[in-house]
Each structure stands twice: as C-alpha cells, then as structure tokens.
Amino acid sequence: MARTLWIGTSWKMTKTIQEARTFAEALSDASIPEHVQPFVLPAHTSLAAVRDALPAGSPVLLGTQNAHWAAEGAGTGEISMRMAADAGATLVEMGHSERREQFGETDEAVARKARAAVDAGLVPLICVGEPAGVRDAGAAEEFVTGQYASALGMLHADEVKRTLVAYEPVWAIGESGRAATAAEVAPVVEALRREAERRGGGTGCRALLYGGSVSTRNAAGLLADVPVDGLFVGRSAWDVSGFLSLLQIAGEHLSGAGATPPA
Ligand code: 13P
Numbered sequence: 467m468a469r470t471l472w473i474g475t476s477w478k479m480t481k482t483i484q485e486a487r488t489f490a491e492a493l494s495d496a497s498i499p500e501h502v503q504p505f506v507l508p509a510h511t512s513l514a515a516v517r518d519a520l521p522a523g524s525p526v527l528l529g530t531q532n533a534h535w536a537a538e539g540a541g542t543g544e545i546s547m548r549m550a551a552d553a554g555a556t557l558v559e560m561g562h563s564e565r566r567e568q569f570g571e572t573d574e575a576v577a578r579k580a581r582a583a584v585d586a587g588l589v590p591l592i593c594v595g596e597p598a599g600v601r602d603a604g605a606a607e608e609f610v611t612g613q614y615a616s617a618l619g620m621l622h623a624d625e626v627k628r629t630l631v632a633y634e635p636v637w638a639i640g641e642s643g644r645a646a647t648a649a650e651v652a653p654v655v656e657a658l659r660r661e662a663e664r665r666g667g668g669t670g671c672r673a674l675l676y677g678g679s680v681s682t683r684n685a686a687g688l689l690a691d692v693p694v695d696g697l698f699v700g701r702s703a704w705d706v707s708g709f710l711s712l713l714q715i716a717g718e719h720l721s722g723a724g725a726t727p728p729a
Contacts, residue, residue: 471689471716472630472673472696475703476531476559477512483715486512490519490704498525499717503696504709507531507559507591510545517554529557529591535578547586558583561593561617563636573616581620584628591630591671591698592617594658598637601650605685606635607657614658616667626666631674632698633658638678640700645679648691656690662680682711689719 481489486508498504505527508516513528520526531552534544550558560583561576580590594613596606610633618626631653638646655674663673676688677698685697696716703709 468501469720470501470503470673470695471711471720472505473695473699473703473712473716474507474557474675474698474710476507476525476562476711477509477704478531478564478633479509480698480704481512481668483508483512483515487519488517488518489702489706489709493526494519494521494524495711498707499713499720501720502713503527504713504714505529505557506556506709508605510553513550513553513555518636527556528554528557529559529589530534531559531562532582533558533575533588535575535582536617537582538626547582551586551588557589557630559591559593559611563593563634563639567636573613573619576613576617577619580617580629584625589630590617590646591632593632593634593677593698595634595636595639595678596654601635601637607654608620609656611616612656613660615665616663623665623667624669626662627669627672629662629671631671633674633675633694634677634698640679643679645681645684648688651676651688651694652692655694658695680712682708682715685712685715686719689716713714 507529519530530550533547533550536547538596560579565571568572583590594610596609600609604698625676635646657675673695676694680697682700
C-alpha cells in the first residue's frame, strides 16, 4: 500500500467565519498531491462553515482543537465529541501544550478525551512534547513516551491504531519557539513509534506527526530526515498559500521517495 503523508494545520485562535470560508474556498480549488492527507482544525466557531465551503467528497479532513470527554451537560465553554462530529469533525485534538499550560489540561483529561473520541467514532489527535528543561536534562524521550502512554491509558490495545500522535516539543512551538533540527526530533519520534507498537500489540498508531515551527523552509528536511508520517503546522499554514506549499512539499517528498535511485 502506498505511504500516506499527513499535513495538517491548527488555526488555533485565528480567523473569523468569513476568513475561514475564504481559506476553504481556495483550498477547494487547489489540487491535492496524491497520497497526501490534508487536515484543518478551525476554531469551533468556523468549523461548520469550513465544512460547508468544501465540496462534497473533499479529501480534506476537519477537526476540532478540543472537545470534552463528557457526553453533554454542565461543561461551560466546552463542546462534546458529538457536537464536534455534528459540526464536521473527524479528528479531535487533545493535549496541546498551549492547553496544558493555559488551561491545566492533564494527562488524565487527555486519556478521558481519547476514550470519548474513540467512543464517538472520532480520531484522537494526541499532542505530546517536552518543555526545554526536560530536554536539557536529557529526559525528552522518557517524558514524551510517558505522556503518550498516559493518553492511551483508557484505550484497548486494538484501539491504538486509531490514534494520531503529534510530537510537538514545547520549546519549538509558536512565536518564541526555536525550530528543532531533525537530529533533535528523530530519536523522540523513534521512541514514540516503539511505544505505539508496544501499546498497540505490534500494530502501532495510525500516524505519527511532527509539529513546532514547521515552515516551507524546513519541511522537506524534516520529512527526509525524521521517520514521521506527516507534519502538524501552525503559523506557516494559516495563509492558504503556505498550506498549499506544504502539501506540495509532501507530494514531492513522496514522489522522490518512490523514485529508483541511480545505479
Ligand atoms: P507553530 O507551527 O506556529 O510553531 O505551531 C505548531 C503547533 O502548535 C501546531 O499544533
């Protein structure tokens, strides 16, 4: 089976409904390279508008940046998995470092969300990543695999293959982030892959992504030098031309990877 590369963006706290629609319309008109799986995580307010702006049968998967584990009820400010699915989500992000830091999202909450997402027929996109101090102490792999193991704590082994995992070192994310090198990322990705295989009874996760200051400058290098199944992008993909360029880079990587090397 041909390899798939996932290229996704979280819009975080950006875009009005109209801005989201404009992005979705431009995306609808663009050609998506073969075997590249795009996904977009709009803010809750614009998710349904993005779904409606994409043509029926669009290959672009949509998701939410968060959803509660409870079925419904007293959860001020939250949405349920069912509401996320109703608005167009296939994926549900959880455990992003901004939510861990700003809203106290714990490993236990992430585990409950992963359980609730699978129960609702959604795909959990589990984010893990170490702070700078943990990396400086040489404990990045242990920390990150621990976060992932906790997130899987309420799933059965045969459900691990439904999960997407995004490794996003905290120190590499956002305006103040420093782009990580492939050498910094690769050993952690390999450790996560082993953990996914161990927890999933040998099958592993659905896809393992890297995120944190990914851009058109470093995407090709990361895809070439890190054993990932895709990239998860913030700022560089908020503009549709940036997102489309990243999809192209992934497509070129796949066709290059498929070429026969010179004798
Ligand atoms: P940036 O690409 O803006 O660093 O954000 C990455 C991220 O947090 C994606 O979830």
